[in-house]
Amino acid sequence: MELRDITAGYDRRAPVLRGVSLSLREGEAVGLLGPSGCGKSTLAKVAALLHRPDAGTVHLGGEPARGFRHRAPRAQRTAVGVVFQSPRLAADPRLTLSALIAEPLLATGRKAGAADRTRELARAVGLGPDLLGRRPHEVSDGQLQRACVARALALRPRVLVCDEMTAMLDASTTAALVAVVEDYRARSGAALLAVGHDRTLLERWCDRTVELHGGGTDSALRSAPRAAAGTSAG
Numbered sequence: 319m320e321l322r323d324i325t326a327g328y329d330r331r332a333p334v335l336r337g338v339s340l341s342l343r344e345g346e347a348v349g350l351l352g353p354s355g356c357g358k359s360t361l362a363k364v365a366a367l368l369h370r371p372d373a374g375t376v377h378l379g380g381e382p383a384r385g386f387r388h389r390a391p392r393a394q395r396t397a398v399g400v401v402f403q404s405p406r407l408a409a410d411p412r413l414t415l416s417a418l419i420a421e422p423l424l425a426t427g428r429k430a431g432a433a434d435r436t437r438e439l440a441r442a443v444g445l446g447p448d449l450l451g452r453r454p455h456e457v458s459d460g461q462l463q464r465a466c467v468a469r470a471l472a473l474r475p476r477v478l479v480c481d482e483m484t485a486m487l488d489a490s491t492t493a494a495l496v497a498v499v500e501d502y503r504a505r506s507g508a509a510l511l512a513v514g515h516d517r518t519l520l521e522r523w524c525d526r527t528v529e530l531h532g533g534g535t536d537s538a539l540r541s542a543p544r545a546a547a548g549t550s551a552g
């Protein structure tokens with residue numbers, strides 16, 4: 319994925335991001351750090367094709383993004399999986415965890431095999447069958463976030479964007495979900511953009527970290543390689 323010269327925000331006269339470029343190679347994990355409000359989530363939404371930049375381009379597998387939000391073509395939209403910080407805001411409260419995980423499969427016409435794939439994904443994220451029939455208000459934040467990660471992986475995305483995925487989780491759920499994402503990345507060759515405030519976690523987890531500096535008049539990214547050898551995810 320390549321983000322080229324992205325200018326984006328919510329008011330064209332005062333963009334949050336100005337001329338930000340970032341590329342993720344196949345299989346690469348990049349951690350995105352920066353002070354609160356500098357535009358990390360905005361950049362994550364642009365990368366996930368959920369927010370149209372005012373200027374600049376997003377390339378996926380060498381192809382320019384042909385639209386954003388509902389205008390993104392299905393093949394490009396499904397190539398990017400997203401996990402947000404708050405599963406309570408992200409998850410439809412009416413769906414069971416099973417339906418939540420299966421929804422992207424059914425919405426893209428993959429009905430055959432959807433039940434098996436849902437069980438496989440649930441197992442991978444550590445959700446037992448007893449939880450799959452429950453709705454969001456009947457499970458913990460950690461259990462719900464596990465379902466959201468499973469859902470994000472359902473269509474085998476080429477890029478996974480995790481925006482503060484672990485911010486609301488305890489240490490053991492954080493470690494478990496980082497391990498799930500890492501296992502998927504290792505097997506699939508997908509790239510990862512992980513946004514967060516936990517520098518220690520991102521420096522251990524990712525191949526490199528980049529620091530976004532907002533500030534209205536210009537935004538810049540500074541790169542740093544992975545933390546010293548010997549550290550490992552989770």
Ligand SMILES: Nc1ncnc2c1ncn2[C@@H]1O[C@H](COP(=O)(O)OP(=O)(O)OP(=O)(O)O)[C@@H](O)[C@H]1O
Nearest residue numbers: 327328334352353354355356357358359360361515
């Ligand atoms: N939907 C929106 N409408 C208007 N302004 C927004 C919207 N979303 C974010 N902003 C503003 O854009 C700026 C950047 O927000 P963003 O969420 O991208 O920052 P961030 O670096 O992810 O912050 P944090 O680390 O606190 O999550 C902030 O000033 C924020 O108030």
